[in-house]
Amino acid sequence: MMPHKLQTKTPNAIDVHVGSRIRLQRTLKGMSQTTLAEGLGITFQQVQKYEKGTNRVGSSRLQAIANILVVPAAWFFEDGPVSPPTSQGPESGAGSEITEFLNSVEGLSLNRAFVAIQDDKVRRKVVDLVKTLAREASA
Template structure:
């Protein structure tokens, strides 16, 4: 059974939202700040970032400008050496993932980072075995 068009659109909306969120956070721009640039509420930005609401073409252009990137990058069509694959953006959509990544990056000692990684992997295995 193949992907229905609706499934593809939902996946595309979530991927675009994840890219908007990742770029906004990279620039240390708040949802309210982005909302001001777009002329929408911060709640609307939250919906865009979750993929719950589709971003119109004109809003996508405004978002690219506000986020100092291109529409092509936001929609995942611009290949670049520093562009993480869509799988990475999907993983960052998991609640708390971005915060965990930021905390991990702030750990100065390599051995402490490795210990945290080992703990997370073990916890993932426990959940998979219990579920």
């Protein structure tokens, strides 16, 4: 008889990416996990598992999530891991950086505040300010 080994299943990279995109879109919409769960007829704990990539989201469930969050289902796969690995050029990491930024408290807060600015000139000045601050921080 073989000894039992505890096997911890690592989430698939695509499941983790799709889950992070669900979380990103849900938080951008200002929606709680509970609200999303109620719309899907599941528990908020199940939404948590989807967002962490612990549980895989089935295609019909992903379409339902897309409908509730008002995005195409394909959006959840954008900038995700590809299999087999391919060369995507110099921009390949940009999508994950944006997702990571928007998943942070500061990124989400900055994004919401920036979108609320109606004047294009003021928006450009904010971007110029942030670029200046970034240059000074790296100098």
